[in-house]
Amino acid sequence: MSNPFRESLLSRQAPETCTVVIFGATGDLTHRKLIPALYNLAEDGDLPPGLRVIGFARREKSDEAFRDELEKICREVSRQGVNDALWKNFSERVFYHQSEFQDEAGYRALGARLDTIDAESGSKPNRLYYVASAPEYFDDILLNLKKAGLSEAKPEGWSRVIVEKPFGKDLKSARALNEVVNGTFQEKDTYRIDHYLGKETAQNIMVLRFANAIFEPLWNSDHIDHVQITCAEDLGMEGGRGGYYDSSGALRDMVQNHLLQLLALVAMEPPTDLSADGVRDEKVKVFRSLRPIRGEDVAKYVVRGQYTAGSIKNREVVGYRQEDRVNPQSQTEAYVALNFFIDTWRWSNVPFYLRMGKRLAKKGTEISVHFKNPPQVLFNRESGQDDRNVLVMRIQPDEGISLRMLSKLPGAALKMEAVKMDFHYSTSFGKASPEAYERLLLDAMAGDATLFARRDEVENAWKFIDDIENAWHGGTPPPMAEYPAGSWGPPEADELLARSGRVWRRL
Amino acid sequence: MSEVTALGKEVEIGKIASGLREFWDAEDAGTTRASLINFAVYSERDGALERNTDVISELTREHACRALLISARPTGGQSSARAWITAHCQLGRDGKKSLCSEQIAFSLEGPASRMVRNIVFAHLESDLPLVLWWQGELSENFEPHLYSMIDRLLVDSSEWSDPCSQFRILAAAETENHARFVPHDMSWTRSFYFRRAVAAAFDKPAAQACVDGLSRIRLTVREGHTMAAGQLVAWMAVQLGWTHDGLWGFRNGNGDPVKVEVTTHPVGPTVSGLDLVGETIRISIARDDTVGRFLRLRVTLGDRESERLLPAGGDSKAQLINIQLMRGGNNSLFRKTLPMFRRMLGC
Numbered sequence: 001m002s003n004p005f006r007e008s009l010l011s012r013q014a015p016e017t018c019t020v021v022i023f024g025a026t027g028d029l030t031h032r033k034l035i036p037a038l039y040n041l042a043e044d045g046d047l048p049p050g051l052r053v054i055g056f057a058r059r060e061k062s063d064e065a066f067r068d069e070l071e072k073i074c075r076e077v078s079r080q081g082v083n084d085a086l087w088k089n090f091s092e093r094v095f096y097h098q099s100e101f102q103d104e105a106g107y108r109a110l111g112a113r114l115d116t117i118d119a120e121s122g123s124k125p126n127r128l129y130y131v132a133s134a135p136e137y138f139d140d141i142l143l144n145l146k147k148a149g150l151s152e153a154k155p156e157g158w159s160r161v162i163v164e165k166p167f168g169k170d171l172k173s174a175r176a177l178n179e180v181v182n183g184t185f186q187e188k189d190t191y192r193i194d195h196y197l198g199k200e201t202a203q204n205i206m207v208l209r210f211a212n213a214i215f216e217p218l219w220n221s222d223h224i225d226h227v228q229i230t231c232a233e234d235l236g237m238e239g240g241r242g243g244y245y246d247s248s249g250a251l252r253d254m255v256q257n258h259l260l261q262l263l264a265l266v267a268m269e270p271p272t273d274l275s276a277d278g279v280r281d282e283k284v285k286v287f288r289s290l291r292p293i294r295g296e297d298v299a300k301y302v303v304r305g306q307y308t309a310g311s312i313k314n315r316e317v318v319g320y321r322q323e324d325r326v327n328p329q330s331q332t333e334a335y336v337a338l339n340f341f342i343d344t345w346r347w348s349n350v351p352f353y354l355r356m357g358k359r360l361a362k363k364g365t366e367i368s369v370h371f372k373n374p375p376q377v378l379f380n381r382e383s384g385q386d387d388r389n390v391l392v393m394r395i396q397p398d399e400g401i402s403l404r405m406l407s408k409l410p411g412a413a414l415k416m417e418a419v420k421m422d423f424h425y426s427t428s429f430g431k432a433s434p435e436a437y438e439r440l441l442l443d444a445m446a447g448d449a450t451l452f453a454r455r456d457e458v459e460n461a462w463k464f465i466d467d468i469e470n471a472w473h474g475g476t477p478p479p480m481a482e483y484p485a486g487s488w489g490p491p492e493a494d495e496l497l498a499r500s501g502r503v504w505r506r507l
Numbered sequence: 508m509s510e511v512t513a514l515g516k517e518v519e520i521g522k523i524a525s526g527l528r529e530f531w532d533a534e535d536a537g538t539t540r541a542s543l544i545n546f547a548v549y550s551e552r553d554g555a556l557e558r559n560t561d562v563i564s565e566l567t568r569e570h571a572c573r574a575l576l577i578s579a580r581p582t583g584g585q586s587s588a589r590a591w592i593t594a595h596c597q598l599g600r601d602g603k604k605s606l607c608s609e610q611i612a613f614s615l616e617g618p619a620s621r622m623v624r625n626i627v628f629a630h631l632e633s634d635l636p637l638v639l640w641w642q643g644e645l646s647e648n649f650e651p652h653l654y655s656m657i658d659r660l661l662v663d664s665s666e667w668s669d670p671c672s673q674f675r676i677l678a679a680a681e682t683e684n685h686a687r688f689v690p691h692d693m694s695w696t697r698s699f700y701f702r703r704a705v706a707a708a709f710d711k712p713a714a715q716a717c718v719d720g721l722s723r724i725r726l727t728v729r730e731g732h733t734m735a736a737g738q739l740v741a742w743m744a745v746q747l748g749w750t751h752d753g754l755w756g757f758r759n760g761n762g763d764p765v766k767v768e769v770t771t772h773p774v775g776p777t778v779s780g781l782d783l784v785g786e787t788i789r790i791s792i793a794r795d796d797t798v799g800r801f802l803r804l805r806v807t808l809g810d811r812e813s814e815r816l817l818p819a820g821g822d823s824k825a826q827l828i829n830i831q832l833m834r835g836g837n838n839s840l841f842r843k844t845l846p847m848f849r850r851m852l853g854c
Contacts, residue, residue, distance in 0.1 A: 002715070003706060005705050007746065007840060008836075042816075048710060049813070083801075085798030085799060085816060121811075123711065
């Protein structure tokens with residue numbers, strides 16, 4: 001039986017009522033992202049009716065105290081503010097469950113609580129488990145869910161799990177984690193969250209490529225010279241992040257997940273349909289086609305670096321090794337740049353350049369597609385300048401798309417200058433987009449895994465990353481380059497492109 | 508000719524384009540001209556240009572457009588065509604840029620009022636869709652040469668003295684003259700949030716099991732808005748497969764009569780309350796503006812009651828148009844519902 005009134009009122013799969021259990025409920029992610037996301041869904045009328053939230057964490061706390069804490073932060077960060085009546089209505093369905101992550105009895109008690117909630121509300125026994133705890137507790141949480149019988153769907157209901165990154169710290173641990181996850185939940189019920197996929201601009205990459213006729217015919221090695229992906233952050237280790245970051249580094253923290261996902265969207269073949277597996281099948285093919293960078297090649301094709309003291313927005317900042325909770329002898333990279341290739345018919349011999357760094361000159365994430373030079377005839381015979389067209393997809397901030405092209409300068413002489421056709425979300429669409437987590441949570445409740453990473457995506461991405469990490473931690477690791485905070489990275493990264501006559505795009 | 512009024516700066520019809528260029532050349536670097544659609548408003552009433560300027564000012568907060576306001580007064584006598592240009596500017600979401608939507612207002616009198624397409628539509632922004640809001644009755648000016656250019660047509664059936672004949676005109680445009688516009692009726696949009704709330708009430712399977720037994724609908728609307736009430740009822744009838752049993756009479760899935768009651772109030776929101784009663788279910792949806800702009804949805808199923816707040820939306824013309832523009836699409840549900848509604852009107 002379906003709802004006869006939903007026709008045309010929803011332009012997406014309908015999310016189903018469920019109970020969301022958040023493990024790690026006292027953490028930042030819950031307070032600053034998950035609860036505000038659920039609240040804003042309620043404010044927009046998109047939250048399924050009767051949805052309940054149970055925060056599962058170790059500290060002692062009452063329901064009321066938990067709700068008060070959530071409200072305080074939600075009022076600060078919610079994109080639509082907080083309406084008193086709606087918050088009351090929403091928070092009455094938010095509860096707290098105290099237990100250690102390793103305590104089996106705590107999970108059995110959770111199970112009893114879930115059954116009571118379902119019985120009282122007459123809802124289907126749908127459960128969405130969100131593992132938002134520190135990674136070291138993932139195994140405990142998943143295994144205890146299984147032991148308590150909570151990972152198995154009840155009759156007429158479903159049980160799904162959302163797992164936050166990091167999905168392991170290398171291929172071996174990712175596989176081990178995936179074994180635990182898939183030993184607890186079926187792959188179809190597993191949602192590995194990568195919030196970049198929930199961004200409007202990331203979703204727009206597929207629309208740009210496949211809803212417009214003009215791009216696909218050019219989207220290949222015949223017309224594209226190279227592709228750049230840049231993720232620049234001006235932040236350092238604020239908020240005590242140094243301890244976690246120093247055990248991870250730029251390659252594992254950002255490249256393995258967010259940036260490779262963006263790469264997959266740019267490089268994938270058109271899917272046969274827009275089903276979750278239809279799209280993800282094509283993304284996996286990109287990862288499997290990445291030409292490995294191993295051994296001595298790592299020094300040639302990968303640059304890693306750390307920032308030294310410098311100045312950001314007119315403020316003096318310390319170097320990476322002087323940051324709070326960072327080992328003064330740290331060999332963890334806060335910057336990485338790669339030159340790699342995708343060995344497919346479409347991308348044969350097209351270099352891809354990817355860079356990610358902390359404490360760079362400004363914040364910005366973008367993908368730029370640099371087309372080949374036009375034939376050096378007619379107007380380009382003696383131009384002596386970079387005549388390439390460049391399509392830029394700005395992921396954040398100033399979300400939008402621009403196309404660089406040459407135009408004649410007004411005047412009697414035939415002179416040309418680069419101009420930009422520009423589309424900005426902020427000036428085109430008055431309404432602000434939902435936050436990424438809002439979209440992703442709704443998708444998980446609707447059973448749509450398109451915007452979540454599949455097991456083989458994660459493992460193939462780790463395979464590529466592991467080769468580089470192995471070289472860095474092997475017998476003769478390549479040197480760690482340095483760059484002053486507030487610059488655009490080490491000169492060695494510029495050399496990655498310069499040796500083939502290319503330059504990083506200036507953001 | 509250079510007088511500045513509430514409509515902006517008056518310009519000669521033939522110098523609108525250059526007038527706009529001068530305007531933008533004079534603006535500072537922090538201003539951006541923004542436009543995603545051509546939004547035209549047609550009216551044959553007094554004072555429409557000024558009233559619609561206020562509506563456009565509100566609308567452009569969310570929808571950057573080139574607005575074309577048309578006042579057509581076929582009052583006979585001398586032919587007169589006058590135009591004014593202005594812009595509606597908002598601060599961008601980044602708080603830095605001022606985003607401006609252009610407005611061109613036209614006053615066409617006498618024979619000039621028949622030349623809407625020639626005079627007005629020469630100033631459309633190319634490549635952008637044309638949304639035309641036709642205020643009041645569809646007059647002689649609503650003819651194939653004009654509406655062949657429209658991508659979306661907005662009307663308000665609550666303003667029609669003879670809805671049947673007006674709907675006939677719309678139907679003829681589609682079937683006889685192959686008009687390709689997507690029709691939107693504000694009466695339909697007025698019930699949008701209530702329809703969402705009804706849908707939300709029936710998301711639970713236990714509630715879905717009760718649909719065939721629904722036997723009573725009570726609606727509360729503001730005077731003059733029974734069209735919104737009727738279209739909401741028609742939607743329910745179509746979606747539930749009710750049998751039409753004369754005007755506002757229906758039989759439900761069990762073959763039992765469905766009683767429809769509409770209460771009107773002189774003031775208040777256009778739709779303020781909806782009650783649905785069945786054998787084992789009772790649904791109450793009411794606007795609750797004391798807590799912000801929300802609908803309070805109460806579902807009583809057997810001995811279980813649940814309550815939640817859902818967004819209510821606004822009632823102003825700009826807010827209704829905003830809903831229509833945000834949703835886009837072919838308005839297929841309205842088109843599906845319309846035949847039933849016309850039967851309810853006895854058309």
